[in-house]
Amino acid sequence: MVTLATRSESSRPRLGRAEWIREAQRVLGETGIEAVRVEPLAARLSVSKGSFYWHFRDRDELLVALLDAWRQRATQAVIQLVDSLSDAPDQRLRNLLGLVARRPEDRDFWVEIGFRDWARRDRRARSAVESVDTERVGYLYRLLLALGLSEEDAEARAFLVYSYILGEGVVHNRVTRVGRPDRVERCVRHLLSDLPKANGASR
Numbered sequence: 001m002v003t004l005a006t007r008s009e010s011s012r013p014r015l016g017r018a019e020w021i022r023e024a025q026r027v028l029g030e031t032g033i034e035a036v037r038v039e040p041l042a043a044r045l046s047v048s049k050g051s052f053y054w055h056f057r058d059r060d061e062l063l064v065a066l067l068d069a070w071r072q073r074a075t076q077a078v079i080q081l082v083d084s085l086s087d088a089p090d091q092r093l094r095n096l097l098g099l100v101a102r103r104p105e106d107r108d109f110w111v112e113i114g115f116r117d118w119a120r121r122d123r124r125a126r127s128a129v130e131s132v133d134t135e136r137v138g139y140l141y142r143l144l145l146a147l148g149l150s151e152e153d154a155e156a157r158a159f160l161v162y163s164y165i166l167g168e169g170v171v172h173n174r175v176t177r178v179g180r181p182d183r184v185e186r187c188v189r190h191l192l193s194d195l196p197k198a199n200g201a202s203r
Helices: 017-030 038-045 049-055 059-085 089-101 106-119 123-146 151-172 180-192
Strands: none
Touching: 017 038, 017 049, 017 059, 017 106, 038 049, 059 089, 059 106, 059 123, 089 123, 089 151, 089 180, 106 123, 106 151, 123 151, 151 180
């Protein structure tokens, strides 16, 4: 039975779906998908379960929303940002890789790991991760095609660049922050320096 909100809760702003999803992402990154449950989340947010059921039918609906929000925030929103900064494919690629050096929090990486760990045991999560990977690699592939690579070379280079992006997150958690932007810049030069239309493309 749904618990009614307490008097103390009624005096504070009602949490929206976004707040519940954001907290669920934090828990996923910290502990794993099994810890993403209604009562612990409500305790972390200092509200009753009634607040949760105002926005979600059940835990399963939250999990679906969690996957959708991750794809939007960590893929579609990033692509939209990169596209908004430049029309030139080489600059878009540099801006995208530059975001790796400016990742705001280690927590973002652990959330990514949390989704991938979840995908090992859950078909729906696995489908979402595969869709995200396909979308990300496809974006890189289209940029590399525009920079003069053949389809075969663009496919291979897109995989290499994407592997670097994911690998940078792993390494980042084992080294100090000092010198990281310089290392990223050197890696970017190696990844992009031989592209046929790079550096000469109009901006």
